[in-house]
Amino acid sequence: MCIFCFPTSSVIPLHDHPGMTVFSKVLYGSMHVKAYDWVEPEIIHDSKGPTARLAKLAADKVLTAPCGPSILYPKSGGNLHCFTAVSPCAVLDILTPPYRENLGRKCTYYMDYPFSTFGNKAQISEGEEEYAWLAEIGTPNDLYMRSGFYAGPAIHI
Template sequence: MTVLSKVLYGSMHVKSYDWIEPACSTRSNKPDDFPVTLAKLHMDTVLTAPCPTTVLFPRSGGNLHCFTAVTSCAVLDVLAPPYSEEAGRCCTYYHDYPYSTFTPVSRILVNENEDEYAWLEAIEAPDDLHMRSGRYTGPAVQDHAL
């Protein structure tokens, strides 16, 4: 899916990742032995309104992203197409671990700055998450590229 995000007011911290291609997964070697997958950091910054709209594409642009309010803020997120479990477009939540967490396996995977990589673990949705979704009811969107 493609995501357009616009900070309407206030400030928020944005941290986003893209999956490494080809996919690279390992096990945590902790008591729960949970799977983690390697991702590359795309953005780690604070956005304050007014600021440009960010665009996340299905495989690039930081599609795996986390918003954290720095001040009271509102964000307009437009997802196209929207989440749909029936269509295989689920909303998944992740915990990120520093790249160095899973060694020595991780040491051989990248030759760049380790701070630009993290291991992501799928987790349950946070209990304190609040989203309000709505359906676009405006005029039909025309695709002139066809």
């Protein structure tokens, strides 16, 4: 279980929950959620620029408490997502099973690029605005999370 407390404008960058189901509930305040799911079968771009995989937008919305819970599944529901605090807010996450690197459940961070960035390397049947290329990046240097109770930027318990 994790409770993330955000001051206004703080961000948890685009990341994933591989092989995991996540139940989330905004406890107070408002947060913007941008989430993707991988396009299947896998479509990779690997020439001129970063290696990237095609993903489809699953959510691009603001959640304001009180609101219902969200569920992210391993392959649907926006398992790759980022949060930005619109106002001071908190979100409760229950992750199952938990992250465990030796079993392939490692948190990976991504940079998203508009579909048009790499030209028409993939055939899509819907609007380009529904798709993005996600390229793996290292853990952002400015990412700050702290275990335990803390009233500052995002926390991870």
